[in-house]
Amino acid sequence: MRPAFSVLFLTTLIGAGQGLLVALVAGQWYFVIGAGPAAESGRFYALGVVAALAFLGLGLFASFFHLAKPQRAWRTISQWRTSWLSREVILLPAVVGLAMIYGGVHFLEWKPVLLTFTNQKSLDLSMALGFLVAGAALLLFVATGMIYACVRFMPQWSSAWTVVNYTLTGLSSGFIAATAFATWAKSPLAGFFAAAALVLTLTALVGKAVHLWRNGRIKPTSSMRTAIGVNHRNIRQMTQGFMGHSFNTREFFHPGSPEAVKGVVALGLAFGFAIPAGLVVAAWVVGEWQIAVAAVAIQYAGLLAERWAFFAQGHHVQNLYYQTRG
Amino acid sequence: MNDKQYALVIDLNVCVGCHACVTSCKEWNTSGFAGPLPDTNPYGAEPSGVFFNRVQTFECGTFPATETIHFPKSCLHCEEPPCVPVCPTGASYKREADGIVLVDTDKCVGCKYCSWSCPYGVREFDEVMGVMKKCTLCVDRIYDLSLPPERRKPACVLACPSGARIFGDIKDPTSAASVAIFESSGYQLMPEWGTSPSNHYLPRRKAKILLHEDELVRADNALKIEADLAKPAFSAPSIDDMSSW
Numbered sequence A: 001m002r003p004a005f006s007v008l009f010l011t012t013l014i015g016a017g018q019g020l021l022v023a024l025v026a027g028q029w030y031f032v033i034g035a036g037p038a039a040e041s042g043r044f045y046a047l048g049v050v051a052a053l054a055f056l057g058l059g060l061f062a063s064f065f066h067l068a069k070p071q072r073a074w075r076t077i078s079q080w081r082t083s084w085l086s087r088e089v090i091l092l093p094a095v096v097g098l099a100m101i102y103g104g105v106h107f108l109e110w111k112p113v114l115l116t117f118t119n120q121k122s123l124d125l126s127m128a129l130g131f132l133v134a135g136a137a138l139l140l141f142v143a144t145g146m147i148y149a150c151v152r153f154m155p156q157w158s159s160a161w162t163v164v165n166y167t168l169t170g171l172s173s174g175f176i177a178a179t180a181f182a183t184w185a186k187s188p189l190a191g192f193f194a195a196a197a198l199v200l201t202l203t204a205l206v207g208k209a210v211h212l213w214r215n216g217r218i219k220p221t222s223s224m225r226t227a228i229g230v231n232h233r234n235i236r237q238m239t240q241g242f243m244g245h246s247f248n249t250r251e252f253f254h255p256g257s258p259e260a261v262k263g264v265v266a267l268g269l270a271f272g273f274a275i276p277a278g279l280v281v282a283a284w285v286v287g288e289w290q291i292a293v294a295a296v297a298i299q300y301a302g303l304l305a306e307r308w309a310f311f312a313q314g315h316h317v318q319n320l321y322y323q324t325r326g
Numbered sequence B: 001m002n003d004k005q006y007a008l009v010i011d012l013n014v015c016v017g018c019h020a021c022v023t024s025c026k027e028w029n030t031s032g033f034a035g036p037l038p039d040t041n042p043y044g045a046e047p048s049g050v051f052f053n054r055v056q057t058f059e060c061g062t063f064p065a066t067e068t069i070h071f072p073k074s075c076l077h078c079e080e081p082p083c084v085p086v087c088p089t090g091a092s093y094k095r096e097a098d099g100i101v102l103v104d105t106d107k108c109v110g111c112k113y114c115s116w117s118c119p120y121g122v123r124e125f126d127e128v129m130g131v132m133k134k135c136t137l138c139v140d141r142i143y144d145l146s147l148p149p150e151r152r153k154p155a156c157v158l159a160c161p162s163g164a165r166i167f168g169d170i171k172d173p174t175s176a177a178s179v180a181i182f183e184s185s186g187y188q189l190m191p192e193w194g195t196s197p198s199n200h201y202l203p204r205r206k207a208k209i210l211l212h213e214d215e216l217v218r219a220d221n222a223l224k225i226e227a228d229l230a231k232p233a234f235s236a237p238s239i240d241d242m243s244s245w
Helices: A005-032 A042-064 A070-077 A084-107 A125-149 A160-184 A190-215 A224-228 A247-251 A258-286 A289-312 A317-321 B020-029 B155-159 B176-183
Strands: A113-116 A122-124 A235-239 B006-011 B053-062 B065-074 B092-094 B101-103 B124-126 B131-133 B165-169 B200-202
Touching: A005 A042, A005 A084, A005 A125, A005 A160, A005 A190, A005 A289, A042 A084, A042 A160, A070 A084, A084 A125, A122 A125, A125 A160, A160 A190, A160 A258, A160 A289, A190 A258, A190 A289, A224 A235, A224 A317, A247 B124, A258 A289, B006 B176, B020 B053, B020 B065, B020 B155, B101 B131, B155 B165, B165 B176, B176 B200
Parallel strands: B006 B200
Antiparallel strands: A113 A122, A235 B053, B006 B165, B053 B065, B092 B101, B124 B131
């Protein structure tokens, strides 16, 4: 499959934005349940939401480059009953909108108590909105992952591990971004974010490794015998019907050699997960925000490589019909 | 499930791989309902273009026992089209009336997601218009009342010089398409995906006759009956009205 850079930027950027929102809500909840000694200011969350909105906005901007007719993008909300792509298009602005309200409520320090529980803890408006934001962000992870996981004809994608990995890598990059933000702001949440980022990054690495292992053991469902319906063991394509190229030879193939794809997979695992995990620990111990920002930048490059390899490793069933130029 | 399902039946036993269906399809459809079908760099080193129909060629077996199969491939108008539900805008749809799968090029955003959900690789993206294109079964021909009834068929069917393409309603058991499927073991491509393609293919059929050597060499009195045969009556009919038994 040809890796489209618009989609690589879209999925990595909104993943980081959603993860950062989930991190901020988790940080707020961390104080609400009484785990932390002090609370954070409303401005801290508001600024964090602005950073998350920047990620989401850049991702949304990149997504328009994937559409040949972006002026018709409004039509894509219509088929939410059947299409995960449509569901993603609905959820992304929903997350952005809820995040704006969440950030605004924090900025204005508007915290009317909605519910008081028997243990004297209370649920205020900002926390309630936070749960909505986090829930919408997690649903968006599922929608984005399902866009790829529901493509039955791409056996490397058609797995629950695709959804798991989109969610875990997004959360990992979001929590690392939150670590950088909290370390820079000298927030008491820096330690919590760093610990959570470390756990999520290592879990994401394991999830990615399991997905790669699973993809190495796929048995093809279709063969040349079923593709053209000739019951013969030895079938070769003499010509695909044209000497040049077509949409099918461009969209479903990529120029990288198998060795190059393996190299990019290794780069993705190292720069996307292993090195950022180490840098997060370093930032946590040393307390320098520059180290955490380096972790964000290195992980972003690594996740682009990881996403590139995710596309390049997808072998579509239709490729059976496009094996020989001539 | 549709009550009516138009489809093509392609006879691989008859197809000679001449590409007449490819060129006539391009010619008709580039100015038709789903046109244009633009080419990019058509006379250069790397030509590319949009086609609804391609003829591919496969070779089976090991030399010298090989067999060449010319394999025309266009949209199969599946009864369970996986490309339709994934479309985010509803531009991709299957007609209730006749089961033809079409793209509304006024609604398509050009996300190409439908092509990912087709195992047959028959949707082709038009880079110039920025929308997805596909075989329409010549929906602008088959209902055209200004054409004589025998010409209301897809352009590829009319162009095929060997009659390898049959057009008809596969839900009507008396149609030529249905009869061909029933009588000549028509089959579907990649049935394992549950897409239930409407287009069917007729398999290669080996025309063989079993001959024994004594059928090739004339032998007098082959049954070796030595005795004279009984003479028929003078008035009995003879073989040629000239000789008698």
